[in-house]
Amino acid sequence: MQTTFPRLLQKHATERPSAPALREKEYGIWQTTTWSALRQEVQSLACGLHQLGLQRGEHMVVIGSNRPRLYAAMLAAQSLGAIPVPLYQDAVAAECVFPLNNAEVRFAVVEDQEQVDKLLEIREQCPQLTHILFDDPRGLRKYDEPGLASLDEAVAAGEVFARQHPQFYDEQIESAKPEDVAAMFFTSGTTGNPKGVVHTHLSLLDRAEAGAIFDRLTSAEDVLAYLPPAWIGQNIFSYAQWLACGYVVNCPESSATVTIDLKEVGPTYYFAPPRVFEGLLTSVMIRMEDAGAFKRGLFHYFMRVARQYGPDRMDGKSIGAVASLLYQLGDWFVYGPLRNNLGFSRVRVAYTAGEAIGPDLFTFYRSIGVNLKQLYGSTETAVFVCLQPDHEARADTVGVPCKGVEIKVADNGEILVKSSGLLKEYYKNPAATAEVLTADGWYHTSDAGFLDSHGHLKIIDRVKDVGRIKGGANDGAMFAPKYVENKLKFFPHIKEAVAYGDGREKVCVMVNIDFDAVGNWAERRNLPYAGYPDLAGKPEVYALIQECVEKVNADLAEDKLLAGSQISRFLVLHKELDADDGELTRTNKVRRGFIAEKYQVLIDALYGGKSEQYIETQVKFEDGRTGSVSATLKIFDAKTFATVGKAA
Amino acid sequence: MSKKIGDVILDVQHISLRFGGVKALTDISFNVREHEVRAIIGPNGAGKSSMLNCINGVYTPTEGSIMFRGQTFSHMNSRQVAEMGIARTFQNLALFKGMSVIDNIMTGRNLRIKSNLFLQALRVGPAQAEEERHREFVEHIIDFLEIQAHRKTPVGQLPYGLQKRVDLGRALAMEPQVLLLDEPMAGMNLEEKQDMSRFILDVNDEFGTTIVLIEHDMGVVMDISDRVVVLDYGKKIGDGTPDEVRNNEEVIQAYLGTSH
Numbered sequence: 072m073q074t075t076f077p078r079l080l081q082k083h084a085t086e087r088p089s090a091p092a093l094r095e096k097e098y099g100i101w102q103t104t105t106w107s108a109l110r111q112e113v114q115s116l117a118c119g120l121h122q123l124g125l126q127r128g129e130h131m132v133v134i135g136s137n138r139p140r141l142y143a144a145m146l147a148a149q150s151l152g153a154i155p156v157p158l159y160q161d162a163v164a165a166e167c168v169f170p171l172n173n174a175e176v177r178f179a180v181v182e183d184q185e186q187v188d189k190l191l192e193i194r195e196q197c198p199q200l201t202h203i204l205f206d207d208p209r210g211l212r213k214y215d216e217p218g219l220a221s222l223d224e225a226v227a228a229g230e231v232f233a234r235q236h237p238q239f240y241d242e243q244i245e246s247a248k249p250e251d252v253a254a255m256f257f258t259s260g261t262t263g264n265p266k267g268v269v270h271t272h273l274s275l276l277d278r279a280e281a282g283a284i285f286d287r288l289t290s291a292e293d294v295l296a297y298l299p300p301a302w303i304g305q306n307i308f309s310y311a312q313w314l315a316c317g318y319v320v321n322c323p324e325s326s327a328t329v330t331i332d333l334k335e336v337g338p339t340y341y342f343a344p345p346r347v348f349e350g351l352l353t354s355v356m357i358r359m360e361d362a363g364a365f366k367r368g369l370f371h372y373f374m375r376v377a378r379q380y381g382p383d384r385m386d387g388k389s390i391g392a393v394a395s396l397l398y399q400l401g402d403w404f405v406y407g408p409l410r411n412n413l414g415f416s417r418v419r420v421a422y423t424a425g426e427a428i429g430p431d432l433f434t435f436y437r438s439i440g441v442n443l444k445q446l447y448g449s450t451e452t453a454v455f456v457c458l459q460p461d462h463e464a465r466a467d468t469v470g471v472p473c474k475g476v477e478i479k480v481a482d483n484g485e486i487l488v489k490s491s492g493l494l495k496e497y498y499k500n501p502a503a504t505a506e507v508l509t510a511d512g513w514y515h516t517s518d519a520g521f522l523d524s525h526g527h528l529k530i531i532d533r534v535k536d537v538g539r540i541k542g543g544a545n546d547g548a549m550f551a552p553k554y555v556e557n558k559l560k561f562f563p564h565i566k567e568a569v570a571y572g573d574g575r576e577k578v579c580v581m582v583n584i585d586f587d588a589v590g591n592w593a594e595r596r597n598l599p600y601a602g603y604p605d606l607a608g609k610p611e612v613y614a615l616i617q618e619c620v621e622k623v624n625a626d627l628a629e630d631k632l633l634a635g636s637q638i639s640r641f642l643v644l645h646k647e648l649d650a651d652d653g654e655l656t657r658t659n660k661v662r663r664g665f666i667a668e669k670y671q672v673l674i675d676a677l678y679g680g681k682s683e684q685y686i687e688t689q690v691k692f693e694d695g696r697t698g699s700v701s702a703t704l705k706i707f708d709a710k711t712f713a714t715v716g717k718a719a
Numbered sequence: 720m721s722k723k724i725g726d727v728i729l730d731v732q733h734i735s736l737r738f739g740g741v742k743a744l745t746d747i748s749f750n751v752r753e754h755e756v757r758a759i760i761g762p763n764g765a766g767k768s769s770m771l772n773c774i775n776g777v778y779t780p781t782e783g784s785i786m787f788r789g790q791t792f793s794h795m796n797s798r799q800v801a802e803m804g805i806a807r808t809f810q811n812l813a814l815f816k817g818m819s820v821i822d823n824i825m826t827g828r829n830l831r832i833k834s835n836l837f838l839q840a841l842r843v844g845p846a847q848a849e850e851e852r853h854r855e856f857v858e859h860i861i862d863f864l865e866i867q868a869h870r871k872t873p874v875g876q877l878p879y880g881l882q883k884r885v886d887l888g889r890a891l892a893m894e895p896q897v898l899l900l901d902e903p904m905a906g907m908n909l910e911e912k913q914d915m916s917r918f919i920l921d922v923n924d925e926f927g928t929t930i931v932l933i934e935h936d937m938g939v940v941m942d943i944s945d946r947v948v949v950l951d952y953g954k955k956i957g958d959g960t961p962d963e964v965r966n967n968e969e970v971i972q973a974y975l976g977t978s979h
Contacts, residue, residue: 098858099870209863210921327868 084110116147119229127152130174135182137296267498278453278492279311292318333414373401381438387462429561430466453492468527538573548635628712645702725753734783761950776800806895816875827892880911900932
């Protein structure tokens with residue numbers, strides 16, 4: 072798309088001035104802003120910012136949830152050729168220091184008092200921050216800080232300026248080129264400082280358009296904007312694609328009302344990470360358990376029907392007349408009302424991404440008629456790399472390369488991407504840029520994966536974690552720990568799993584049971600237990616976990632490439648892996664190396680062929696005291712399967 | 720901008736209240752200035768709620784008078800007090816448990832609804848326009864108290880801290896000049912107390928509402944009040960800024976305890 076964001080706004084405001092651009096629920100009513108009204112506001116705000124001294128090429132931070140006025144502020148900054156930098160609204164003050172200083176930010180537009188307080192707290196560390204503009208004046212009346220002003224004031228001043236200089240805004244828009252930098256997104260680095268990912272109008276809009284073409288999006292779509300705008304996913308769905316397609320973005324009343332607002336809006340295009348879908352499903356299941364026997368029976372019967380025929384139906388396959396009739400009945404009695412209750416009645420396309428989604432969860436939504444699909448992409452690729460076509464959605468792939476994308480698998484299994492949506496650079500970090508963006512134009516994703524026989528991309532793990540089995544029956548086979556662990560974690564009874572196998576002759580796994588799920592399971596079986604270590608060590612629980620492990624093995628055996636990653640031996644840990652003990656990162660990812668050191672005796676026992684091992688572990692309690700737990704853990708062998716399939 | 724505390728708006732003069740032989744209040748005098756946060760504190764049974772009930776018109780004081788905006792009165796019923804612009808919340812939440820949050824707050828608009836019962840029931844003509852106006856006002860309160868997610872939830876299903884907020888919302892719906900709060904933080908956890916303190920200060924700040932509050936929790940009172948009256952056994956034993964009260968020997972003995 073050879074255009075810029077402000078020019079697109081101009082286009083919509085000219086072509087469809089009275090069509091709705093944004094809706095925001097306020098005072099219990101959905102309030103609409105039309106394209107022409109939005110343009111008016113953006114113009115005033117841009118003039119206001121200009122008067123305050125915002126320069127072309129300068130960065131302007133935007134912090135807050137999805138509020139129409141913050142969207143207008145981003146557009147206003149872009150109209151002047153300035154670069155909006157959205158930051159996460161739930162980041163603590165100290166985390167904002169680096170981005171503010173790195174991008175030499177003088178201007179910040181924020182949502183409310185909470186964000187103002189945050190910026191005032193770090194003002195001494197960021198002396199160049201001279202202007203803080205807020206949207207919601209609540210609680211800010213008493214504040215008397217230099218440079219602190221409301222957006223209302225900027226808009227009012229801008230209106231006066233615009234009347235005196237009627238050509239100013241249009242001239243500003245015209246002088247921006249598609250190749251100019253449009254926005255910068257900071258990625259949360261797990262190590263070191265975050266990196267600012269620089270995108271141009273061209274790269275963002277090119278990807279926005281590619282995604283829109285892929286799913287035939289029109290100006291008639293309704294989108295609910297409820298994820299942080301600082302995350303590129305939300306930014307693409309409710310900003311870039313919003314302007315590219317001209318559809319309606321709906322802003323919820325508050326973060327607490329999202330489910331209610333979702334139901335009221337009934338979006339046609341929806342996006343959520345797996346945990347949101349999981350949360351919705353759990354709430355349905357809990358409420359269903361409280362329903363009367365008749366309703367519950369009806370629900371479970373038709374959910375069986377859905378599981379059996381729903382996925383095929385969704386994939387566009389014929390399911391036969393009887394099944395069609397049954398499914399139709401189910402749709403009337405169960406699926407339709409259920410979709411309505413979840414707010415998915417009008418969903419035409421729904422996406423999940425960000426992490427692996429469990430096959431059961433994925434199938435559930437598809438079986439009740441929600442067109443849930445997966446996509447692959449990152450901040451650096453402006454999201455859209457791969458997308459699943461309507462009838463080819465599967466839980467374990469992320470789809471086919473979309474328009475304008477070239478994919479190549481490097482020798483080490485790393486996926487390389489070439490597209491016009493790639494980042495321009497990491498801001499002020501040429502070394503990091505050179506690492507991921509090579510001179511031949513390929514972006515190195517650091518994800519390992521492959522294209523399957525249908526041309527679908529399958530992600531296995533991070534490249535640095537993928538290893539090889541050494542010695543034994545599967546010598547040289549690929550070992551992807553995260554892939555194995557995820558498969559285990561999809562079982563509700565398993566909370567965490569740590570897989571080892573790189574440079575060893577077989578794969579061994581340590582499993583953490585989910586205390587709630589397994590506890591509940593034990594209670595229903597009248598199985599008494601004293602606490603976590605006791606429950607984890609029950610022979611019945613071992614049998615339960617063994618079943619899960621062997622199911623995973625059977626699954627892996629169907630995949631020639633990963634059949635060697637089948638689990639030979641496993642044990643159930645006597646304590647929960649905990650970030651306080653350093654076993655997990657703060658974002659709850661397992662730290663394999665650390666765990667291997669800490670539980671060295673267990674690793675030795677797993678690979679040494681022992682059938683049980685005594686272990687004593689230090690634990691840190693929440694109040695800072697330490698104690699120790701000890702147990703004798705049993706080690707079980709799991710059945711492995713001969714490779715049945717070819718490479719998927 | 721710092722808030723401007725104005726002239727005396729409510730003046731309590733020599734109030735005594737007896738129930739038979741029980742002296743609930745004895746010769747209490749204090750005043751409340753416009754836009755201030757005024758606290759009444761004291762140990763259990765000190766007469767705090769009785770004092771509030773006298774101002775509120777629930778009890779008629781045996782002796783003494785109350786002056787509100789230059790008008791002196793000694794006999795008042797609670798409706799008259801409400802019409803004069805004094806609203807209150809309750810220690811034990813007198814909400815309508817089966818009604819939604821919106822409906823509960825709407826009842827606070829009752830005094831301001833002009834159309835008759837018949838028109839209201841049919842929701843026709845001016846009654847409809849009027850209801851919409853009031854609903855809009857109620858929505859502003861819901862927004863202010865951040866309870867949008869519970870708009871249509873029956874109040875009885877809400878956690879206690881939120882019910883307290885609804886109670887406050889209903890009192891605010893009256894657009895009062897003076898707001899009487901009867902132990903607004905009782906039974907709350909720390910976080911709820913902080914939220915409530917913020918709302919009280921915001922009401923005081925944004926709407927300029929004068930606030931008289933009874934509270935048990937000394938920490939909260941000292942933080943948010945401009946002036947504090949201390950009662951003990953129905954008598955006033957202290958009056959002044961939080962610091963003055965904190966250093967008042969009699970108060971320390973009666974309320975904060977003393978080392979013997």
